[in-house]
Amino acid sequence: MTAAPKGLEGVVAAETEMSFIDGEKGILEYVGIAIDDLARNSSFEETVFLLWNRKLPTKSELAAFSADLRKRYALPGDMKQRISTLPKTAQPMHVLRTMVSMLSLFDPDPNANDAASAREKALNILGYAPTIVAYFDRHRKGLPLIDPDPKLSFAANFLYMLNGEHPTPTMERAFDACMILHADHGLNNSTFTTRVVISTLSDVYSAISAAIGSLRGPLHGGANEGVMKMLNEIPSVGDVRRVVEDKLARKDKIMGFGHRVYKNYDPRATYLKTLAKKLAEDTGNVSLYEKSHAIEQIMEEKVAAKGIYPNVDFYSATTYHCIGLQLDLFTPMFALSRISGWAGHMLEQLEGNRLYRPKAEYTGPHGVAYTAIEKR
């Protein structure tokens, strides 16, 4: 038996109609539409409709979908009070994973995973998740919790609950574009996790909580926080070369670079670079962008030949910082968006489910006699 490549590299483990990636050419499409077109022209609500229904909505369909999502901003039961009792030192990704799991305790039928029930629960989690993150951030800062405003878009409502004021149109648009860019991306680790869990016909809460756990990892969604930590470590643009070369010499991975599939520029990074530059100029964070650009230039010189380019996490760090988000909220932002992709793949998996159960190559001994403990 030949073992699959390590990390299942190159192994096709599912079919999907949602996102197409050409890693060599650096192409990403959602249901055939180029990601750059969507980031420039669509909204996160419209993008979720596209991913879940495989078509762009009409005006009335979008209005109905947005209204349905906004009804699910407010948390059920006494979840709000429970968030107010959490340790203020808890990490936001652990809070999100825990509270999404806790949502199942308030659901009278938590295990229902027929298509309609799974979609309903997924839409609930998509609506609740921003409220969970914003409530916790206000709680840990000792600020009054701001209840969601169903008159606001997904992007505006989150920033409003977080900051206590409505975002500027520029910040709302920037955050909305980030949500579009992070929504879905083929069979990445957290999406694969979702499909693996739901393939046992387990429940939506277990599948999404598991995916949040996967996304937190620094090799996956946690990289955007790693990028920000790296940028904060570098005193000035003049120090970039030394820091990057030292890291490469130690075989450290440069956060925000490299990708299992893209061996070219991640098309999401293309858009985020432009957005990061504009926001940095608008918010007095030009040095952040300049350091990022300098890192990119040195990495191009050193490792582009190995197909290592900026990925989605590299410029999203500067973008999130300029939007005013605290560093440890960066990965939760990735999760708020990717819940839509995870849910879409969960629904696809349920349409034609077969339990995921690969094999392992046994490399241990055979025929070993049992030795009584007295003789060990």
Ligand code: SDX
């Ligand atoms: C996301 O899968 C997805 O689609 C994920 C994602 C999504 O939308 O869901 O796109 C989001 O997770 C983006 C990736 C974020 N992670 C990071 O930025 C962390 C830093 N990147 C690396 O850890 C790495 O590039 C991975 C994990 C992303 C991919 O790793 P692979 O495919 O397992 O490649 P590898 O680790 O085997 O590296 C191959 C070579 C090695 O050199 P050699 O030993 O062959 O000499 O490339 C080198 C690596 O050292 N390399 C890097 C590097 N990434 C790979 N060297 C320096 N810095 C890096 N970032």
